[in-house]
Amino acid sequence: MGRIQLHDIRKSFGAVDVLKGIDLTVDEGELVVFVGPSGCGKSTLLRMIAGLDQPTAGRIEIDGTDVTPRSAADRGLAMVFQSYALYPHMTVRANMAFGLQNTRMPKAEIDTRIAEAARMLEIEPLLERRPGQLSGGQRQRVAIGRAIVRRPTAFLLDEPLSNLDAELRVSMRAELSALHDRLGATMIHVTHDQVEAMTMADRIVVLRAGKVEQVDTPLNLFNRPANLFVAGFIGAPGMNLWAGQAKGGSVQLDNGAMLPLPVGLAVPDGAVTLGIRPQHLRPQAGGPLQAKVRLIEALGPESVVHADMGAGNGLLAVLPGQPDLARGAVIELGYDPQSVHVFGADGQRLG
């Protein structure tokens, strides 16, 4: 239970096309994260799945049944809102009971479910309080509890962690993952925080401007980004992307540097973009990359070096430890050619 399929979902608000044909299958019990820059249509897509909005075109199936014409209430899904959307005038208990009472569920059953969810989320002492008397993190739990008691076929969460402070966000992230393992229910989680996506997801859906850019596991996205956008979006600090001309197994950048390509990768001669993760660069005397250090962020175990290679090409390198580098110094770097990503003129991955 809880397999969600989207077939060519489109949504326009007036003349503005917000979603431009989304095809996606979310498997039973999977935790899928929608990630993408602000305004790319994540919330719109989630609301469409929830039934709060109707797609302009396309079909939504849950467990093989077409639910597109069904109302939100008849889809058996539960949603956790970014603002939590708790009813401010009701106690936590009443908030959790409200949805169940709609179904005329016996009171004893409601009480059992609330007790169970409250135990799971450790909010038992808060049951008689009102949302106004709770901290942000506690409200968050209550909002999740309100979804859990309904025993939905899938959970939809729209940026549920974005109102929490950094520390709480990290711990709630882990808790949500644990909760997902425990409930075994399908979850669709929306975020624009790629670290959140990487740490939580079984699979990540990268969206941009209403289109799916890539769907894959976090590590596959990191290791084999399908295009320039995903390459730049996933990973922190962002991948080095340099435009150049491919010629016989190497790429020449505008500043003249000749960079070797992976062995065995057939790259036709012409314009390409080369991508190297900052973590894959290492100091190498006489290496193919020479750059002038502009800024060093010493993080302790590693240092992020911002440098210039000339001709407008910047360079980011994450070097282990605390290298002894001064601003203005010239560093020479190399890399394992197998770790290089190559993108064609159309921005798609080669090889």
Add this chain to the structure above:
Amino acid sequence: MTGVKEVLGAVVAAPLGWLARLLDTPLRLWQRLAGQNGMVAFFLLPNMAIFTVFVLLPLVINIAYSMTTGAALFLPERTYVGAAQFERLLRCTDYTDLMTCQEDQFWIALRNTGTFVVLQVTLLIVAATITALILNRALRALSFWRAVFFFPVLLSPVVVGLIWRWILDRNGVLNAALVGMGMDPVNWLLERNYAFSAAIGVTIWAHLGFFALILLAGLQAIPRDLYEAAEMDGTKPARVFWRITLPLLMPNMLVVIVLALIRAVQVFDEAYVLTGGGPGTATLFLTQYIYEVGFASLLKNPGLAAAASILMGGVLIVLTLLQLALGRKNERKGKLK
């Protein structure tokens, strides 16, 4: 558009700025002479003077009047009678029969006002709530509809009364329409129950927009995602209204109820222009009674009118205190959030 506004603003502001510069030097001199506190008093003075002459003084004089008798206009020429006017107002031989009361007109006006307040406020609140709910849903042309409902609020009460008399009069528009459709004309304003209903209906029409607007503001302050959460849970519209909308609207609702009560107790101008208190005493309300006893009747009795107005004032003070208390409670709640 903004260009025009800016130009107009500059045109208006120019002489004001000029005036301000002109006043600057003398005011500074004056401040040096009078000191900080002196300046505060100086600026408050005009307001305090107006308030004293037109509010405070009449209040005191009114209280004094209520303890005197006779037709003389000036207080020193009037005879002191203590609480006799109040006694006269309130004395009845049999309190189950208003006709046995010495001032039966006062009691009739009181009963009419009581009935009016209960019916008018109830209907007004229901109508204003429904209007606000509909306006809150109207995505299209909201400002247009808001203006339509608010328009009567801007009319002078006398104009409201005249418009509706023109419609409801024996030879008025409504009867003309009825006759035109082959029905019998109705004496809307000369039939006790019709006239009373007309007074209620017309005052509701005149004030609906104001109250609907306050309620609409309350409705628009309710976060939309609460409704979406309820929708996800498959909540029936009626349950959404009773369990979500109404409780969250309650602060505004209470303010609206008390304000409506205060206005209803004071009902006068629209109703007086519309029915003149008739037929008979069917729509005689307290304010009209006070007005007629004090100024309009042949046997003017300002003392009695003053006493009646003080009794009515008592009721209004209670309601006003209630409103202030509610306002303060809302404020505290707002701060808590």
